Amino acid sequence: MATDIKAPQFPESVADGTVATWHKKEGEAVKRDELLVDIETDKVVLEVVAPMDGVLTKIIKGEDTTVESQEVLGQLEAGASASASAAAEEKPQAEAPAAEAQSGDDDGDAQAGPAARKLMSEHGLSAADVKGTGAKGRITKDDVEKALANKQQSQPASGGAPAPAAAPAPAAGEREERRVPMTRLRKRIAERLVAAQQDAAMLTTFNEVNMKPIMDMRKHYQSEFEKSHGVRLGFMSFFTRACVEALKRFPAVNASIDGDDIVYHGYYDVGMAVSSDRGLVVPVMRDADQKGLAEIESQIIEFGTKARDGKLSIEDMTGGTFTISNGGVFGSLLSTPILNPPQTAILGMHKIQERPMAVDGEVKILPMMYLALSYDHRIIDGKEAVQFLVAVKNFIEDPARLLLDI
Template identity: 55%
Template structure:
């Protein structure tokens, strides 16, 4: 007998509710086949069969709440495997019925070797599951090694799963929208690429779905829904997604521009007074992406958990702007990257973190963890939401090294190509609302960090200098901090250190 138990459900999650069983007692099951679905306060998780056999016992019913490790049922091994054997008989009887057996190898391109399984890869530290956002290949399609098969969306980034070998898609075990765990079965590839002569008829026989700008990529489900409702087809819209896929934003933009299309005739409606029902008809309900849901949850958790306060200061940007103006052309010619303000602020923050280590610390239970390394998170806005890639060991990088890293992160963030490990392990975060025109804001902590610096727009303001009023380029700075770790004096000191370094950049060179 093989036990079926409640798996680890993630950090701080100790119990779940059984929302449904997919199998009944006595049913034959195969290894990794979903048996039941568990629902926690965060996610829904399918529990796969740990072995092939027969589901001999179910110990808990749908609707019951169970803890991690609880026995859910048992599988009697052997029966499921035996049940699968009749499927092998046609192959064994190939000599007796060659006409019936012949189509099977042609359908999956198999040469007799066991298919190669495609499984969910490791998704990074603490990430245990993902959502299947797109299936790029269907059963029967030929694939080359490393060709993308499916796209998975985690709470941080989208990841393409490539084919481990060349061959033909023998089976797919997932559908778009499914939630899959690390190591879960995605499908199988029959070894050896199918001959071109046999692959062509299969493709010609199946009418292709609406393509995205003629690229062969089907539109995203949300985009297809919007297009269908508007009476448009995907080939009328230019896609901006990967490989030209039409995204929902593309569809909405096309609809707003009024692209000529066969609009579905709206049923005649009698005139009526404005009402709540009428407003509802002009609303659009869109399911939040996993990334947006996670951003919302993490930001609210930060508010609920930390004793968050914000302190402000302003900084005269004259010295940095003069230095940048003097050397920006030479800097770009030598290093191949523009000299921006982020390198100055990154260096200034590192200096301030060394002077005020509490801002670089975090709480872990009843302990404080002081980090003697400086991994700076740089907030980057994308059309899918805010991401925070991490510049590791920023104290060891030159100005050029920091600028190159940030420029690379910005480009890949907008293209959705950041890796999971590039957004983990930050000790302090910098966010620049000034690029959007923000004059002043209170940035929210990027938990479990205890500090985040907010930069804002530079504007000419009158300031008193040496008893005289002068016009200077000024920027407001905001430091939000966790008051459980950082005292008010430390927060103010940190911000003053940043101000001093920006107003007198030579301090950065002299490590003052």
């Protein structure tokens, strides 16, 4: 009996999604909880897994198709096995032995999946050139890719003709263009960034901070900290703590705008801008004021891992009262970060670079970092923004202030 495979129940803030990738093909055996398909929304990628063991008998919603909550994506036949699937694939071949004898390599190609056959056709390979590792010797896409890799490696030694390139280089002087549709996440990011610049009176103020005190402390305690907490001590935890303490002193920077109202938040949920293959995402660290340095570092690592693997959930990225963006990890020396609505401020961290600085009448080489605070001038005055950034600077340059609460 066939069982419907349905899209997840989307949150109220998500209207629909797009089928991004089917990880199984029709006729393939699947196991319970095995990943079947990814659904991309404008916030996160949701995974749909197999509810039971069986065979994927039908794909109803193909890739790049828009789907709504609980819409049927395909059908799974419970209790079927890989052998049953393979037997079904072999049945047409058994019914036409004469045609097999005449078809030669074409028959072998028929034992390959659609993706494998397409890849073989693009590179001029036949079934005789590829060793199938699937059920009953079926050729998979991975088998074709391995055969191509082996062929390319063997060509220099044998002096044979080069294998056809998947993406041949354009001829000299050719002006190549490639058009790729935006993903839903990328389109949503674009919409939010444009809206932030159109709807807010955005302004950016800058300062610079001497990183030597934090760097010296980190170097002195790194080994002991890692041994005690099982996580390395980074700079993000210090900046998070510094921002939280500064937010306590300047509540407007931790506020948001709702229509004609200003909402002052009595909690500190700090968003951490994280770059991923699918685009920029901002998971939120809840109650950052109640976390120690080790907890903050652990959660930052967790966010990075989830973003890389596409495992961030809607809950991970909902809310937030303030955001920190660290462009310094990519080498940015100075930038003007864009607000993350409905928040009214975002701190931009940048690359640490040694520069000559005047200290007590002497020139010293110090590791300096530019800081940028973009803020909504509708509710944050320039005085508050500057004082907030100076407070962050003072906490970083004199970490004892964080302990003494001064």
